[in-house]
Amino acid sequence: xxxxxxxxxxxxxTWDRDARGALSxxxxxxxxxxxxxxxxxxxxxxxxxxxxxxxxxxxEDARANSPAINGKALYxxxxxxxxxxxxxxxRSPEGRELLRRLAGWADVIVENFRPGTLDxxxxxxxTLREINPRLIVVSISGYGxxxxxxxxxxxxxxxxAMSGVMDMNAGxxxxxxxxxxxPADTLGATQATSATLAALFHRERTGEGQVIDxxxxxxxxxxxxxxxxxxxxxxxxxxxxxxxxxxxxxxNAFPVRDGFVYLHAGTAAFWSRFCIEILDRPDLVxxxxxxxxxxxxxxxxxxxxxxTDWTMDHTGLEVEQIFERVxxxxxxxxxxxxxxxxxxxxxxxxxxxxxxSDGDELFLVGYPAKFSGSPITxxxxxxxxxxxxxxxxxEILGLDGxxxxxxxxxxVL
Amino acid sequence: xxxxxxxxxxxxxTWDRDARGALSxxxxxxxxxxxxxxxxxxxxxxxxxxxxxxxxxxxEDARANSPAINGKALYxxxxxxxxxxxxxxxRSPEGRELLRRLAGWADVIVENFRPGTLDxxxxxxxTLREINPRLIVVSISGYGxxxxxxxxxxxxxxxxAMSGVMDMNAGxxxxxxxxxxxPADTLGATQATSATLAALFHRERTGEGQVIDxxxxxxxxxxxxxxxxxxxxxxxxxxxxxxxxxxxxxxNAFPVRDGFVYLHAGTAAFWSRFCIEILDRPDLVxxxxxxxxxxxxxxxxxxxxxxTDWTMDHTGLEVEQIFERVxxxxxxxxxxxxxxxxxxxxxxxxxxxxxxSDGDELFLVGYPAKFSGSPITxxxxxxxxxxxxxxxxxEILGLDGxxxxxxxxxxVL
Numbered sequence: 001x002x003x004x005x006x007x008x009x010x011x012x013x014t015w016d017r018d019a020r021g022a023l024s025x026x027x028x029x030x031x032x033x034x035x036x037x038x039x040x041x042x043x044x045x046x047x048x049x050x051x052x053x054x055x056x057x058x059x060e061d062a063r064a065n066s067p068a069i070n071g072k073a074l075y076x077x078x079x080x081x082x083x084x085x086x087x088x089x090x091r092s093p094e095g096r097e098l099l100r101r102l103a104g105w106a107d108v109i110v111e112n113f114r115p116g117t118l119d120x121x122x123x124x125x126x127t128l129r130e131i132n133p134r135l136i137v138v139s140i141s142g143y144g145x146x147x148x149x150x151x152x153x154x155x156x157x158x159x160x161a162m163s164g165v166m167d168m169n170a171g172x173x174x175x176x177x178x179x180x181x182x183p184a185d186t187l188g189a190t191q192a193t194s195a196t197l198a199a200l201f202h203r204e205r206t207g208e209g210q211v212i213d214x215x216x217x218x219x220x221x222x223x224x225x226x227x228x229x230x231x232x233x234x235x236x237x238x239x240x241x242x243x244x245x246x247x248x249x250x251x252n253a254f255p256v257r258d259g260f261v262y263l264h265a266g267t268a269a270f271w272s273r274f275c276i277e278i279l280d281r282p283d284l285v286x287x288x289x290x291x292x293x294x295x296x297x298x299x300x301x302x303x304x305x306x307x308t309d310w311t312m313d314h315t316g317l318e319v320e321q322i323f324e325r326v327x328x329x330x331x332x333x334x335x336x337x338x339x340x341x342x343x344x345x346x347x348x349x350x351x352x353x354x355x356x357s358d359g360d361e362l363f364l365v366g367y368p369a370k371f372s373g374s375p376i377t378x379x380x381x382x383x384x385x386x387x388x389x390x391x392x393x394x395e396i397l398g399l400d401g402x403x404x405x406x407x408x409x410x411x412v413l
Numbered sequence: 414x415x416x417x418x419x420x421x422x423x424x425x426x427t428w429d430r431d432a433r434g435a436l437s438x439x440x441x442x443x444x445x446x447x448x449x450x451x452x453x454x455x456x457x458x459x460x461x462x463x464x465x466x467x468x469x470x471x472x473e474d475a476r477a478n479s480p481a482i483n484g485k486a487l488y489x490x491x492x493x494x495x496x497x498x499x500x501x502x503x504r505s506p507e508g509r510e511l512l513r514r515l516a517g518w519a520d521v522i523v524e525n526f527r528p529g530t531l532d533x534x535x536x537x538x539x540t541l542r543e544i545n546p547r548l549i550v551v552s553i554s555g556y557g558x559x560x561x562x563x564x565x566x567x568x569x570x571x572x573x574a575m576s577g578v579m580d581m582n583a584g585x586x587x588x589x590x591x592x593x594x595x596p597a598d599t600l601g602a603t604q605a606t607s608a609t610l611a612a613l614f615h616r617e618r619t620g621e622g623q624v625i626d627x628x629x630x631x632x633x634x635x636x637x638x639x640x641x642x643x644x645x646x647x648x649x650x651x652x653x654x655x656x657x658x659x660x661x662x663x664x665n666a667f668p669v670r671d672g673f674v675y676l677h678a679g680t681a682a683f684w685s686r687f688c689i690e691i692l693d694r695p696d697l698v699x700x701x702x703x704x705x706x707x708x709x710x711x712x713x714x715x716x717x718x719x720x721t722d723w724t725m726d727h728t729g730l731e732v733e734q735i736f737e738r739v740x741x742x743x744x745x746x747x748x749x750x751x752x753x754x755x756x757x758x759x760x761x762x763x764x765x766x767x768x769x770s771d772g773d774e775l776f777l778v779g780y781p782a783k784f785s786g787s788p789i790t791x792x793x794x795x796x797x798x799x800x801x802x803x804x805x806x807x808e809i810l811g812l813d814g815x816x817x818x819x820x821x822x823x824x825v826l
Contacts, residue, residue, distance in 0.1 A: 007645070022615040035638070047611050066660070067639075067647050074639050074646065144783070147760035153742040157658065161666070161675035162744040164752030166656075168593045176666055176673055176746040178656040179592050180581045186636040188781075190603045195782035197610035198460050202435040202787040204617045210786025218763045218781040221752075223599040225448070226480070226487045228753040228764060229776040232420070233487065234480050237749060243579075243591040245570065247479070253574070253589055260589055262574035329566040331575040333589040336650060339577030339634075340641040347560035350631045351641060363642040368601075368631040369608035370557070373623025374615040 006343045013354040013364075015381050021048025022374035026200065028052070029106040030083060033060040035156075035182055036140045036216055037112035038079035039189035044108065044196060045082030046367045048377050052102065052392055053083040056090070057413060059385035069360050077362060077382035085383035086392045087413050094412045096122055101397050104131045107203075108196055112140040115150050125211045135209040136199045140192050144215035159184035159217045168227055168238045187223050188216035249296040250274075250303055253333055254311040260333040261311060261319045266296070270328045277326045279310060357381040389413055419756045426767040426777075428794050434461025435787035439613065441465070442519040443496060446473040448569075448595055449553045449629055450525035451492035452602035457521065457609060458495025459780045459789050465515065465805055466496040469503070470826065472798035482773050490775060490795035497793060497801035500826050507825045509535055514810050517544045520616075521609055525553040528563050538624045548622040549612045553605050557628035572597035572630045581640055581651045600636050601629035662709040663687075663716055666746055667724040673746040674724060674732045679709070683741045690739045692723060770794040802826055 026049040030041035038053070045051040065075040086102075089095040103109060103123055111118060118124050118139070125137050139145060142154025157178055160166050165183075166176035195212045203209060221228065230236035245251035248266025265274040275284040284290055284306075289299045296303055311319055316332035323330035334342070340363075345351050349366040356362050357380075367376040393399040399407075407413050439462040443454035451466070458464040478488040499515075502508040516522060516536055524531060531537050531552070538550050552558055555567025570591055573579050578596075579589035608625045616622060634641065643649035658664035661679025678687040688697040697703055697719075702712045709716055724732055729745035736743035747755070753776075758764050762779040769775050770793075780789040806812040812820075820826050 022611040043607070067643055067649060069646065074643055078639055078642065143757055144761050147757045149757040152737055153740060155677050155742045157656075157664065157675050157677055158742045158744045161673075161746045162752065162755065164747050164749040165592075165594055166666070166675070166746050167748045167752070169590070171590070176656070177582070177584070177590060178666065178675070179578075179596075180651065180659070181578055181596075181637050181640075183592075183594075183596060183636065186638070187600065187603065190600065190607060190636075191781045194456070194603060194607035194610055195784065197607055197614060198435040198782075199784065199787065201610060201614050201617065204614065206786075208786050210784055212785070213783040214781060215761065217757070218761060218779070221758055221763050222778055222781040223596065223603075224594050224778070225599070226491055227594075227749050229491065229778065230480055230487055231749045231753045232764070232776040233482065233774075235750070236480060238593065243570075243589070246593075251570065253579070253591065260574075262570050262579070262591070264568050264570060324565055327566060329568045329571045331571045333574045333579050334577050335580045336577040336640050336644045337648070339575065339580070340644045342575065344556055344560045344562040344630070345634060348557050348628065348631060350634050351645070361646075363645040365635055365637070365642065366631070368604045368627060368635040369611075370626040371608065371612065371623055372625070373621050374612065 006341055006346050007353070010346055010353060013352045013378055015354070015378055017379045019048070019377035019379050021046070021377040022371065023047040023049035026050065026108065027106045028108045028110060029054065029102050030110045032110050032112040032140065034062050034112070035079055035185035036188040036192065037110050039186065040138065040140065040192035040196065041110045042079050042082060043189065043193040043367070045379070046376050048374070049108070051083040052396070053080060053085045053383070054099070054102070055085065055087050055385060057087045057386070057411070059087070063385065069356070069362065070358070072356065072360070072384070077356065078364065080382045081364065082377065082380050083383060084380060084388035084392055085386055086389045087386035089412050090121055092412050094407060094410070098393070098397065098412070099123060100131070103128050103135070105396050106132070106135060108136045108138060108200070110138045110140070110192070115141050115145045129209065133209055134203055134207060136196060136203065137211040138192055138196050138214070139211065140188055140214045140216065142216050144218060145213040154217060156182045156184045156216070159220050162217060163220045163224065164227060165220065165224060168224070170238065170240050171242045172240055174240060183223070184216045184220035187219040188214060191219045191222070244300070248293060249300045250307045252304060254304070254308055256311050256314055256316045256319055258315050261316050261330055262333055263319065263323060263328065263330040265328050266293070268293070271296070273326050273328060278322060354378070355381065357383060357387060386413065419754055419759050420766070423759055423766060426765045426791050428767070428791055430792045432461070432790035432792050434459070434790040435784065436460040436462035439463065439521065440519050441521045441523060442467065442515050443523045445523050445525040445553065447475050447525070448492055448598035449601040449605065450523050452599065453551065453553065453605035453609065454523045455492050455495055456602065456606040456780070458792070461787070461790050462521070464496040465809070466493060466498045466796070467512070467515070468498065468500050468798060470500045470799070470824070472500070476798065482769070482775065483771070485769065485773070485797070490769065491778065493795045494777065495790065495793050496796060497805055498796035498799055499802045499805045500799035502825050503534055505825050507820060507823070511806070511810065511825070512536060513544070516541050516548070518809050519545070519548060521549045521551060521613070523551045523553070523605070528552070528554050528558045542622065546622055547616060547620060549609060549616065550624040551605055551609050551627070552624065553601055553627045553629065555629050557631060558626040567630060569595045569597045569629070572633050575630060576633045576637065577640060578633065578637060581637070583651065583653050584655045585653055587653060596636070597629045597633035600632040601627060604632045604635070657713070661706060662713045663720045665717060667717070667721055669724050669727055669729045669732055671728050674729050674743055675746055676732065676736060676741065676743040678741050679706070681706070684709070686739050686741055691735060768794065770796060770800060799826065
């Protein structure tokens with residue numbers, strides 16, 4: 001492992017199952033797989049909720065994803081901390097009965113099966129509401145619980161293709177471009193977290209549960225800003241101008257000796273500072289080719305050449321430091337190795353070092369909101385498949401050791 | 414305007430200021446500008462909160478952004494519905510006094526000034542807490558309220574450069590790639606909404622307010638999945654393989670007669686269906702070049718040529734329909750015009766037609782969570798600068814017409 005002093009000097013995060021947060025006492029049953037559902041449930045767990053993750057006896061499929069730490073997929077570790085893991089076979093009658101009893105215990109159920117699956121499993125919302133009228137069911141799906149595409153299968157890449165964002169991201173060659181960060185799944189998870197919290201607040205005031213329908217595709221579309229409405233209103237289409245800002249110049253990724261920097265000196269104030277304090281060329285501020293935003297956009301090729309002539313003489317770090325001093329937004333275009341060692345991120349616990357429940361070393365990503373009054377909790381390391389089955393069945397459903405052993409022998413757990 | 418029947422047949426959404434949602438009665442003071450803060454406050458408004466947007470007398474800078482509808486920026490319309498708009502000059506003593514009184518009224522303040530600005534304005538959290546111990550202050554900033562980069566300026570593009578995501582998105586040429594959807598700002602807004610709701614829930618139970626610190630950079634980093642931890646653990650680096658999936662094949666953007674489709678037939682089940690039901694080539698299922706995921710990844714170039722030979726003979730719509738029938742994830746790579754007319758999105762109100770407060774036609778983007786018990790509200794069209802100044806100062810602060818006229822004459826409003 002190649003980690004610098006920023007990383008090495010930070011303390012390891014230890015798991016404290018007694019830590020309390022905003023959602024302490026809230027009970028979440030997580031029936032979901034992959035990213036959108038598990039991350040939503042993990043967020044609720046980070047906020048303090050008691051989250052029970054239910055998997056089939058072999059564990060969810062994503063546990064086989066690479067890369068892995070001693071056979072344990074990093075992928076599932078990323079989305080399943082602060083949960084207790086239970087296995088049960090929901091195709092067996094005994095498994096279904098256990099599931100119904102856990103649903104009766106829960107305040108919130110998070111699921112991302114294909115629409116209609118909960119009904120087929122005998123725990124559709126109408127059934128659950130009779131058991132527990134205060135229950136909040138959070139259903140996350142590709143296209144949503146309604147509409148003509150309801151029954152289609154969606155992956156993040158498909159949402160990117162359908163939403164128009166691959167077109168928005170296309171470069172001058174017109175080739176559509178996929179983003180490698182699973183934006184639809186992640187936005188879906190974040191929207192689902194927010195919606196669950198709104199429903200919990202509503203329930204706190206009214207006593208009423210409800211069902212929430214979140215589509216991963218919708219969550220991505222809601223994050224695309226003006227692009228789709230601007231097309232409907234003005235027939236506006238994407239600029240396809242690569243890394244260049246659509247409205248201001250200079251604002252682009254510029255080459256430096258050792259890679260690229262992104263700098264945004266496109267506003268009047270930034271441009272003026274750049275010319276005077278960095279280039280020592282006050283004449284450029286009043287040069288009619290560059291003296292206004294429309295002028296700079298009209299002469300952008302010439303302008304960018306002028307900037308490039310300067311950046312090419314510097315390293316990325318030099319440019320970043322010079323721009324920081326002058327107060328113009330800039331960053332090296334960091335490769336993931338550099339980003340993973342960024343001192344700002346480490347100082348805010350956005351990356352942290354810890355261990356899993358076997359004691360294996362692990363790096364995880366922090367929660368992006370910092371609360372003064374109800375801090376984020378780190379209570380349970382990402383669990384092994386079924387790590388807490390006995391504990392949960394005893395504590396929550398009141399089963400004894402003999403009953404659990406029998407269920408295990410008959411393949412229900 | 415070029416809109417098809419899907420769009421034309423949908424009813425216009427009308428604004429109903431009496432609609433009630435999960436957050437009805439919650440009072441939000443929105444001091445923010447651009448995207449991250451305004452969208453957070455708009456989300457709270459969509460959920461039913463009473464949101465007062467405060468701007469300087471000329472309106473926030475983003476109101477000058479293009480494109481515009483009769484001089485009104487679409488950009489600010491996207492992020493400011495369900496708010497009442499008030500102007501006040503926070504540099505004047507009278508303006509500051511009005512601001513302090515509005516802060517006393519609020520349950521939640523959303524701001525995205527540079528760190529330390531609220532203190533300079535005389536409404537830092539310590540001061541506000543004395544006026545109102547139940548207050549929740551949501552501070553959104555580029556790098557956060559702490560850490561070595563606290564005082565730097567951040568734009569979305571800079572967050573993309575620093576987080577490593579431009580490297581993750583780089584294609585085979587290694588050139589870093591900017592995403593044109595402002596992912597950091599939008600994720601920051603969504604995280605801030607969620608955090609505000611968690612704090613409201615905590616307050617409902619404990620009576621205590623608090624301050625929340627959200628960095629736009631952190632919000633993007635939290636959405637990057639395994640990339641940064643995998644680098645720290647395994648020195649893993651991005652594949653730089655264009656639109657190709659990193660783990661499964663075939664999963665890529667493939668050319669069709671009229672553009673591209675994205676299809677993901679990379680799992681064992683999808684691959685088998687693709688060979689048997691679409692290509693009519695059952696032999697390929699057992700062909701040792703393609704019979705397992707590692708085999709398909711090793712022979713991906715050959716595999717993709719085989720898929721391309723088939724896709725090139727079809728239109729995008731044909732491929733999408735064939736794959737839908739067979740149950741394999743697929744979508745045309747939609748340009749924004751096609752995406753903006755997608756029937757699934759329209760059926761779920763993710764795009765809707767309405768009018769602004771002048772009666773000008775407008776298209777907006779819907780809220781991605783659908784609540785059965787506490788529906789999203791559409792109460793106020795995106796407001797003109799200061800549209801509700803008189804109403805708010807009378808209703809909330811009890812000022813009379815003469816006092817308001819005097820404040821206006823002296824340039825405070």
